[in-house]
Each structure stands twice: as C-alpha cells, then as structure tokens.
Amino acid sequence: MQVLALLGSPRKGGNSEVLMEAVVRGMAQAGGRVEVVRLCDLKISPCISCGGCDATGACVVKDDMTALYPKILAAHRIVLASPIFFYGITAQAKACVDRCQALWNRKKLLRAKGQWQQNPDQKGFLLAVAATHGEKVFDGAALCMKYAYDAMGFLYGGDFMVKGIDRRGEMAADALKLKEAEEAGRRFMA
Numbered sequence: 001m002q003v004l005a006l007l008g009s010p011r012k013g014g015n016s017e018v019l020m021e022a023v024v025r026g027m028a029q030a031g032g033r034v035e036v037v038r039l040c041d042l043k044i045s046p047c048i049s050c051g052g053c054d055a056t057g058a059c060v061v062k063d064d065m066t067a068l069y070p071k072i073l074a075a076h077r078i079v080l081a082s083p084i085f086f087y088g089i090t091a092q093a094k095a096c097v098d099r100c101q102a103l104w105n106r107k108k109l110l111r112a113k114g115q116w117q118q119n120p121d122q123k124g125f126l127l128a129v130a131a132t133h134g135e136k137v138f139d140g141a142a143l144c145m146k147y148a149y150d151a152m153g154f155l156y157g158g159d160f161m162v163k164g165i166d167r168r169g170e171m172a173a174d175a176l177k178l179k180e181a182e183e184a185g186r187r188f189m190a
C-alpha cells in the first residue's frame with residue numbers, strides 16, 4: 001500500500017518530523033511503501049478562489065501542487081504531520097489543503113456523472129504536536145483535516161496528537177510516546 005506522508009512543519013528535524021518518522025516506521029513495518037513530502041520545500045501558492053477548477057476538477061495554478069495531486073489520488077494512506085500554529089495547522093499545510101478544493105470539485109463532478117465511488121482503502125490521518133495542554137488545542141486542526149480528507153475523497157482514519165511538546169528535541173526525548181506512535185502507524189495500515 002502506498003503511504004504519502006506530508007510534513008507541514010517548517011522546522012527541519014523538529015517535533016512533528018520526529019513524530020511522523022515514528023508513525024511511518026510503523027506503517028512501513030506493516031507493509032506500507034512510504035513517500036515523505038516536505039511541504040515547506042515545495043512552492044505551493046495559496047488558493048486564489050479563481051473558480052478555475054469548478055468545471056474540470058483540475059487546478060489551473062501551475063506550481064509544485066501540480067505534481068502532488070496525482071500522488072494524493074494514488075495513495076492508500078495519507079498522513080499529514082503539523083505543529084499547532086494558533087489552533088490550526090501551519091500555513092504551508094493549509095495552502096496544500098486549500099488547493100485540494102480542485103479535488104473537492106473533481107469528486108463533485110464525478111459524483112454528478114455517477115462515476116464516484118468511495119474507496120474504503122483510502123484513509124487520511126492527522127499527526128500533531130502542540131506546546132500547551134489546552135483542552136481544545138487540536139480541535140481546529142482535526143476539523144480542518146477531517147473536511148480536507150473528505151474533499152480529497154479519503155475517509156478520516158484518525159489521529160495521533162501530543163500535547164506539551166514545544167522546544168526542538170522534546171518529541172525525540174519522549175521514547176514512550178514514540179513507541180506508541182509507531183504502534184499507531186501499524187494500526188493505521190489496517
């Protein structure tokens with residue numbers, strides 16, 4: 001099964017990346033072929049709401065998102081890993097999500113033609129870290145990603161989120177959590 005791991009953190013070797021590495025290790029152990037994409041290394045413009053995808057389901061803006069669309073559509077599992085920035089995912093991750101408006105239109109157009117069928121083996125997951133322990137600290141990101149995966153045509157498979165992680169190195173220091181994350185990765189392949 002093809003796994004697309006999207007890293008939304010701008011911090012190289014940061015907490016989201018360490019968490020994502022543990023999860024995809026588990027996914028690979030369970031048979032996943034993992035491709036990691038660092039969204040911060042790509043040039044992905046924000047959606048400009050031009051309506052260019054309304055009639056076709058294809059985005060007219062040509063940048064690094066162009067090569068990402070087929071990878072999204074071909075994946076069996078997608079994991080998006082992001083730190084919480086102001087109760088949501090990072091701007092880099094959000095730009096990618098917003099550009100999936102084209103996939104929302106694609107799905108709508110296929111459905112209208114009776115050609116849309118949910119693939120039960122396409123599932124999306126959210127991995128997130130946050131500095132604080134706020135009760136609702138992951139709510140915004142989780143809601144955003146549930147709807148984003150639905151637009152992509154993926155079922156929401158769940159999440160693995162860790163509170164109280166802030167400075168670089170804090171996630172790597174929590175061996176127990178990383179073990180749990182690896183186990184979660186294996187579960188995500190079921």
Ligand SMILES: Cc1cc2nc3c(=O)[nH]c(=O)nc-3n(C[C@H](O)[C@H](O)[C@H](O)COP(=O)(O)O)c2cc1C
Binds near residue numbers: 017
């Ligand atoms: C711009 C910015 C906004 C942030 N907003 C929040 C927030 O709303 N809630 C929170 O708990 N942590 C917040 N944080 C802290 C990060 O989520 C935390 O440092 C995280 O561990 C960084 O992960 P990374 O190393 O993968 O980038 C914020 C950090 C930055 C830089």
